[in-house]
Amino acid sequence: MSEPVSALGGASTSGIVEVADAGPVGMITIRGDLSDVAVRNALAGCLISALPATRQVMESGTDRLLWMSPDELLLLCPQDEVAARTGALSDALKDQHHMVIDVSDARAVFKLTGVEGALRETFAKLAPADLRAASLPVGEVRRTRLVQVPAAFWFASDSEAHLICFRSVADYVFGLLTHAATPGSEVAFFD
Amino acid sequence: MLILTCPYCGIACDETELSPGGEAHLKRYGPGSSDDEFETYLFHRENPKGIHFERWRHAHGCGKWFHAARDTITLEVFGTYPAQVTEPPQDVKDAISAKHPGWSWRDFS
Numbered sequence: 001m002s003e004p005v006s007a008l009g010g011a012s013t014s015g016i017v018e019v020a021d022a023g024p025v026g027m028i029t030i031r032g033d034l035s036d037v038a039v040r041n042a043l044a045g046c047l048i049s050a051l052p053a054t055r056q057v058m059e060s061g062t063d064r065l066l067w068m069s070p071d072e073l074l075l076l077c078p079q080d081e082v083a084a085r086t087g088a089l090s091d092a093l094k095d096q097h098h099m100v101i102d103v104s105d106a107r108a109v110f111k112l113t114g115v116e117g118a119l120r121e122t123f124a125k126l127a128p129a130d131l132r133a134a135s136l137p138v139g140e141v142r143r144t145r146l147v148q149v150p151a152a153f154w155f156a157s158d159s160e161a162h163l164i165c166f167r168s169v170a171d172y173v174f175g176l177l178t179h180a181a182t183p184g185s186e187v188a189f190f191d
Numbered sequence: 192m193l194i195l196t197c198p199y200c201g202i203a204c205d206e207t208e209l210s211p212g213g214e215a216h217l218k219r220y221g222p223g224s225s226d227d228e229f230e231t232y233l234f235h236r237e238n239p240k241g242i243h244f245e246r247w248r249h250a251h252g253c254g255k256w257f258h259a260a261r262d263t264i265t266l267e268v269f270g271t272y273p274a275q276v277t278e279p280p281q282d283v284k285d286a287i288s289a290k291h292p293g294w295s296w297r298d299f300s
Contacts (some may be wrong), residue, residue: 019260055200069253070199143200145208145251 004079007108009168013183017114017122019174022162025109026082027074032087032098036072042088042092046085047075057142057154066141066152072150072163079104108170110163110177117191119161119183123153124189125180131190195247198271199255212246213231216278216297240264242287242294244269244279246269 004024012020032039038050048060052067061064064076077085082102089100104111112119116133124131129144136142141154146165149172164171193206214236220228237243243263244277258276260269260283269290272285278299287294294300 055202069255072253128207142202143252144204150251180263 009169013178015183016118017112017181019177020111022109022111026077026078026079027104029101029103030073039096046088108167112161115159120190122180195259198251198257200253207250210248210250215246219287
């Protein structure tokens with residue numbers, strides 16, 4: 001099989017925060033009726049036992065499970081595990097109405113590191129989202145718009161945030177983040 | 192600026208995160224209906240100065256359709272609710288009644 005290559009080949013930039021292409025990340029979209037006990041039980045067998053509540057991100061080892069909508073979850077895992085995980089999930093859900101699909105090559109992931117105020121500010125310059133810590137605490141995913149394109153981001157800790165966007169707009173998003181993190185552009189609203 | 196709370200993900204989202212879907216609570220007239228009914232379904236829309244019911248889609252978020260009751264003059268939002276209903280829930284109607292006693296919109300009041 002060919003080597004997985006991320007959209008920007010590991011590009012990174014440094015400003016008020018560090019922005020880096022997170023490299024190849026395995027991403028699996030899982031859709032189904034998440035309020036259905038049979039679906040929840042089937043998923044619990046091959047994912048983290050507790051499914052994320054509304055807007056939450058669950059973390060376990062190398063897995064992260066994101067709540068994307070009332071009937072959609074996104075599983076992030078190492079890319080070399082994607083085929084096996086997709087197969088296991090499809091098997092577990094085969095009696096339920098569902099969709100399990102590998103979207104690793106359709107998306108790009110960025111990792112942002114820096115002080116919390118600067119991270120929140122970088123996103124707040126680009127998205128119409130409420131970035132205050134009370135509205136977007138660590139471990140909560142926010143799907144929104146980054147200027148002109150859809151994106152989802154979440155804080156893994158006070159000093160680290162992740163962002164997912166479509167692969168086709170990865171370069172555009174990298175440019176946006178680079179510009180929003182230009183040294184000297186601090187507004188210090190969240191400090 | 193219009194801010195609507197998505198009833199599915201609970202986010203108070205800005206209008207630029209949403210896609211407008213026109214009037215809510217339309218009854219579809221399809222094959223077998225009269226020409227008049229079909230014309231009404233297809234073309235006749237409310238255009239009120241005041242209370243209005245609309246469909247919105249949380250396009251840049253969870254992707255779900257929902258309904259919103261709002262005032263087109265003041266942009267006051269009386270409530271948002273899931274789209275799988277044929278009429279607004281009582282709490283939304285009560286919120287409108289508190290502000291506009293005796294209101295009516297199509298068959299609702």
